Amino acid sequence: MNQLESRPAERATTRLRGLLREGMVVAAGCYDPLSARLAELSGFPAVHLTGLGMEVTQLGAPDLGLLTLSEVASHAARITSAIDIPVLADADTGFGGVLNVHRTVRELERAGIAGIHIEDQPLPKRCPVLDARTIVTREQAVERVAAACAARTDPDFVIVARTDADTVSLAEVIERCNVYLEAGADMVMPMLMNVDGVPYDSLPPDEQMALHRRVVKAIDGPVMGMGNPPPEGYTVDDMAAAGYAFFMFTATALGAAANAISEAFAAIKQDGTDGRFIVARPGRYHNVRTLMEAVRLEDYFAIENGLKGQQ
Numbered sequence: 637m638n639q640l641e642s643r644p645a646e647r648a649t650t651r652l653r654g655l656l657r658e659g660m661v662v663a664a665g666c667y668d669p670l671s672a673r674l675a676e677l678s679g680f681p682a683v684h685l686t687g688l689g690m691e692v693t694q695l696g697a698p699d700l701g702l703l704t705l706s707e708v709a710s711h712a713a714r715i716t717s718a719i720d721i722p723v724l725a726d727a728d729t730g731f732g733g734v735l736n737v738h739r740t741v742r743e744l745e746r747a748g749i750a751g752i753h754i755e756d757q758p759l760p761k762r763c764p765v766l767d768a769r770t771i772v773t774r775e776q777a778v779e780r781v782a783a784a785c786a787a788r789t790d791p792d793f794v795i796v797a798r799t800d801a802d803t804v805s806l807a808e809v810i811e812r813c814n815v816y817l818e819a820g821a822d823m824v825m826p827m828l829m830n831v832d833g834v835p836y837d838s839l840p841p842d843e844q845m846a847l848h849r850r851v852v853k854a855i856d857g858p859v860m861g862m863g864n865p866p867p868e869g870y871t872v873d874d875m876a877a878a879g880y881a882f883f884m885f886t887a888t889a890l891g892a893a894a895n896a897i898s899e900a901f902a903a904i905k906q907d908g909t910d911g912r913f914i915v916a917r918p919g920r921y922h923n924v925r926t927l928m929e930a931v932r933l934e935d936y937f938a939i940e941n942g943l944k945g946q947q
Contacts, residue, residue, distance in 0.1 A: 649792035652722035652750040655681050656794075656823075656858065660876035665863065665886040667693050668711075669718035671893070673931050676719045683719065684884035685712060685749070686863070687726030688763055692890065699763035705731040709743040716748030718931065724794065724882070727752040729759045734783035741787035741795075751794025753825050753860065754780055756801070756812065764829045764862070769803050774812060778819045785820035796860055796882075798825035806832050810854045817857040823881055825860040826851055841867035845874065852879035863887070 655661045663682040664675035667689025675683050688699040690711060695702055708727070716723055725744060730737030737754065744752055755761060756777035762769050771777070777797070784795045797816035801808040806828075813824040828836050831847060839847065844867035852859045859879065863886030866875050875883050896917070903913035914922050921927045 647790065647792060648716065648722040648748060648750040649790050649794065652682060652724065652794055653792050655722070656881055660872070660880050661882045662872050663724065663882065663884040665689065665884050665889055666715070667890055669715050670931065671889050672715045672719045672723070675889075676721050677930060680721065682721055682750075683715070683723045684863075684886065685715060685723050685725035686886045686890065687728055688887060689890045690726070699766075701728050701760035701762075703728075705736070705740055705743060709747045712744060712749050713747040722750035723748070724751040724753070724796070725749045727754050729757055729761050730754045730780055730784065732759060734779050737780050737783040738787040741784050741793070742789070745788070745790055745793055750792075751796060751822070752784070753796035753798045754784055755798040755825075756780070764800060764827050769800050771800050771803060774815060777812065778815060781816050781819040781821050794822050795820070796823045796825050797821035798827065798860075800827045802827050802830045806851070810851060813855045813859070814857075817855070821857075823858040823860050824855060825862060826855070827862050829862070836864075841869050845870055845878070848875065848880075849878045858882070860884075 652661075661682050662680065663684040664671075664678070664680040665686045666672040666675050666683045667686055671689075672683045672685075687701075687703075690703055690708065691697050691699045691701075694707065694711060708725070712723065712725055727740050727744065730740045740754075741752065756771045758770060758772050777799070781795065781797045788795070797813070797819075799809055799812040799816065801812045809826045809828070813826050816824055828847065828851065830836065831839065836844065836847075848867075858881035861875065861880050861883040863884055865885055865888070866872060872883055899917075900910060900913050904910050907913075921930070925933075
């Protein structure tokens with residue numbers, strides 16, 4: 637039986653829970669079925685479906701919370717159908733009030749997503765690399781977490797509560813994370829783009845690493861990385877040693893794809909052909925047949941031939 641006909645019997649949610657019990661999960665940040673499939677072929681055990689990546693690739697728009705729930709759910713379903721590893725998805729603010737959060741969980745469960753993270757920004761939200769982020773009250777944020785947890789039909793569906801309280805203070809980040817865990821979140825995601833008014837990126841790598849250790853230690857439950865790579869000179873092993881439960885590279889694939897596409901188009905525009913670009917950047921997926929094989933061409937042929945054999 638081919639891969640398309642033999643999906644894993646264990647639910648994606650249960651597989652993600654199992655991975656989390658084994659140690660820190662390192663996930664690839666993906667944005668569409670192809671990037672997710674390439675992550676699976678590269679050996680990643682899970683995928684993080686990036687909201688930034690969806691906004692940029694599906695709308696050609698910045699990460700400002702412009703996608704609707706139905707658009708995200710439809711896109712997510714195509715991704716989960718293309719791969720056999722679990723997907724943890726960015727669900728922004730839950731797309732509205734507590735009833736919207738409830739529906740968000742139900743729709744993404746149906747889409748085959750293994751878990752989501754929802755944040756404590758108001759709607760519309762802003763990407764954390766942008767200025768002018770704000771947060772809702774603790775009470776409103778706790779209501780979102782509680783609504784998400786109550787909406788689950790699958791008890792293994794993972795609920796992650798993200799806080800953007802770094803816009804206030806580091807102490808508020810830690811306190812909110814612990815409050816959200818008390819409210820039922822399975823894991824928390826502290827944003828650390830600012831550290832008491834100091835940009836995270838301006839800190840030396842050793843200070844960044846010390847910050848991660850300090851924050852994770854102060855939080856009374858599993859912690860998910862904010863999507864940045866490890867500090868310069870450090871690796872995912874160091875992030876695991878710091879105590880993280882889930883760590884992803886949110887925008888690496890997206891940036892790599894955008895750079896490669898931009899360079900290819902510039903070379904074609906300049907040369908009138910793609911030869912120089914391909915020679916300078918050889919890769920297996922310049923071969924269209926090989927690219928289709930990566931997305932299970934032979935499995936589709938097997939289905940087609942099996943149907944013909946029944947006629």
